[in-house]
Amino acid sequence: MNSYNVITLFPNLIEEWKNTGIINQALKNNLVAINSTNLRDYGIGTYKQVDDAPYGGGPGMVLMPEPLDKAITSSKADINVFLTPSGQQLNENLISELLEYKSINLVCGRYEGYDQRILEIHSDYEISIGQSVVSGGEIPALYLLEALIRKIPDVLGNPESLKSETFTDNKIDYPVYTRPEIFKNKKVPEVLLSGNHQKIDEWKKNNLKDI
Ligand SMILES: C[S@@+](CC[C@H](N)C(=O)[O-])C[C@H]1O[C@@H](n2cnc3c(N)ncnc32)[C@H](O)[C@@H]1O
Incomplete structure (x- = not known):
């Protein structure tokens, strides 16, 4: 069974989505497993800090490398996919390629994005869902997951739909x-x-x- 783990500061978005439509059916029929990992659980100190100001100045905050590193290494998967607007553009060929992997961590950014070193250490794919910027990687991750999961055999009621x-x-x-x-x-x-x-x-x- 293919299994997907979404690393996010907003696991409630993922959990709510799991209750809807064909995704919910696919989960009930054990055709796919979807987990969410709360990045905050790996935050630093009493306040579970996950972000800090950018070196060199500039607006916004940056996701710190330590919490991301801990969240990723404690959720072992075949590959790590980072959602980022500057990544490779998602299309159906890339979806088919990703379908070959049995387990994927999908990492969702927020604020100004990830400390660059975490991408250098852990990224197998950096993927963009389109040439516009949204505030977090959760909706891009769900978009990618819906495109993936509907291609898993038996997920759609009528496989002719895909043809x-x-x-x-x-x-x-x-x-x-x-x-x-x-x-x-x-x-x-x-x-x-x-x-x-x-x-x-x-x-x-x-x-x-x-x-
Ligand atoms: C506000 S964005 C960061 C934008 C970053 N400062 C830049 O200009 O590239 C915060 C997060 O949203 C996600 N995101 C935003 N737009 C996206 C897109 N088009 N595709 C995939 N992820 C996106 C990424 O995870 C990103 O780290």
């Missing part, structure tokens, strides 16, 4: 429709109502777009 998805073979998926047949004067394409499966398949193929 014609956007980004597969550099295509954008065909448009989909449901009831009613007419909505605000807009009709569902006639062929989809025809019951002619050969014609419907043709229409679907012709309505895939190149990226």
Whole structure:
């Protein structure tokens, strides 16, 4: 079973997400294991400090290396993935590559990010989910996990869903429709109502777009 451990200052975000949708089903069916590790538990001193001011000055705080090092080494995994806006851009090829690993630590930054030395020591991948900056690595980690987990066999109710998805073979998926047949004067394409499966398949193929 693939297992994922999210190292974060906000484990409640991960735990709440685990109760929803296909992730919850996948957990119940023992198709995946997801754990969250509270970085604060590895903080220094009475106040469990995890961040400090940057050397050389500048705005914000930096995640200290010691708590991260302890959290990572006490959660042994095949690889450590750091979420960072300056990392390699996530795409479906990278998702397929990550799927090969049985256990992954996903490390979530906050504030101004990680002390650079922790990346040099522990990082196997630095991954960005897009060219915009959010305040923490938790939403990027959940984004990555959802993209990974839906590709694990038996997680999706119908595995056909994965075959014609956007980004597969550099295509954008065909448009989909449901009831009613007419909505605000807009009709569902006639062929989809025809019951002619050969014609419907043709229409679907012709309505895939190149990226
Ligand atoms: C405010 S950001 C730090 C930004 C950093 N000072 C910079 O400019 O690269 C705090 C944390 O959010 C996460 N983060 C923000 N945007 C992200 C993105 N596009 N992809 C992945 N992680 C991101 C990272 O974990 C990062 O350490």
